[in-house]
Amino acid sequence: MAVNNVHSIETVLNDLMYDIRNWMKLKQLKLNENKTECLIVGKEIDLVRLNIPRLHINGVSMTVGDNIKNLVVIIDRNVNLVSQVHHVVRVASYHLRNITFVRKYLDKETVKMLVHNYVISRLDYCNSLYYGLPNHLLRKLQLVMNRAARMIVGLKSRERITPVLISLHWLPIKTRIIYKICTLVYQAIKFGKPVYLKELLSDFSTASDLTLRHNVQLDRLNEPRFNTEMGRKAFVNSAPRLYNKLPERVRTSEKYITFKKELKAYLFTECYDTDSMSMRTDFGC
Known part of the structure; x- marks a missing residue:
């Protein structure tokens, strides 16, 4: 539901939280409202015009953040997924470095399994959300995949990566x-x-x-x-x-x-x- 002012937002959210609390009570669950996060999504010009630093929901003061994490996906207020892509690249690169340290002790199939479990799985997680993102963001993900492919086959950074992706039968990010x-x-x-x-x-x-x-x-x-x-x-x-x-x-x-x-x-x-x-x-x- 779209709203145009702070009072409308608080009214809608109060009603929603009331329904959620009642549903959870029926299921014998407890809602911790102090841990509830709040994100207002919209165009930058509208967000600046509204300028809502806090919301008061059911007597609890909530800070309006620039992004929130939902099922390990970081959603920002402009829905451009920049923070999400950077997070995925950072985590995948961390695991890729760790695998690189033990690469010489492992055979190719074991390395491929580790890469799939710790790197490729993170690139693929909820990747349907990435549809339509600009190339400069998708390229960051593609570069991580390219690094993983190079490590598996022992390819140098100056050599072409596409033949390796074809040999591994890996589809590119897009x-x-x-x-x-x-x-x-x-x-x-x-x-x-x-x-x-x-x-x-x-x-x-x-x-x-x-x-x-x-x-x-x-x-x-x-x-x-x-x-x-x-x-x-x-x-x-x-x-x-x-x-x-x-x-x-x-x-x-x-x-x-x-x-x-x-x-x-x-x-x-x-x-x-x-x-x-x-x-x-x-x-x-």
Whole structure:
């Protein structure tokens, strides 16, 4: 719910906290309001105009922060995810350095397992949120992945990294984001879970009786219109467009494991030119 002044914000949040407290009481849980964090999201010009340093919710004074952490994801008030990307790069680089110290004592498969568990998993965690981020931020994540690939095969920093990524069968950061979004869409439309994502997606339909090219394409989703850059990044708009671009053979996969295999194979051929061992321009950062 959008609000325009401090009193509206406090009224809405008081009502929400009242409902949350009652629900938790029914579940025999206790709400620690002193640890509750508050973040106001909006355009910078609106945030400056409102200038809300504190909110009073149910008698508790809450400081309005510049960012908060939710499920280990740092969300800032401008939703540009700069703090989140920097945090991921810092943590992944820390683990990568630790693995480097013991690299000479380990075989290649063991190193690859450690890199996947401590580095790649952090780059992939909630990476669907990174869709639409500027290249300079995504490049920071890609550089960490490149360093991890170099360490696995013992490649020097001056040598080309793309052939190594191809040999490891690693998708680049931009493509991994598309992969995650498409797998979320498949689970939502095929299994109905999670429900909150399923409710954002709808099948393509037309009021016309004419036979259109879109009508004969199976598992095609409706693509809502949007007017802003933030709207383009939103899951409700970006997910259907990315999913509809997939070949029909991928979208119509009966099993989830088959869908993931076909999806990765398709994205791999889209982002890499295996003849010249290079990455296509659209997928570079």
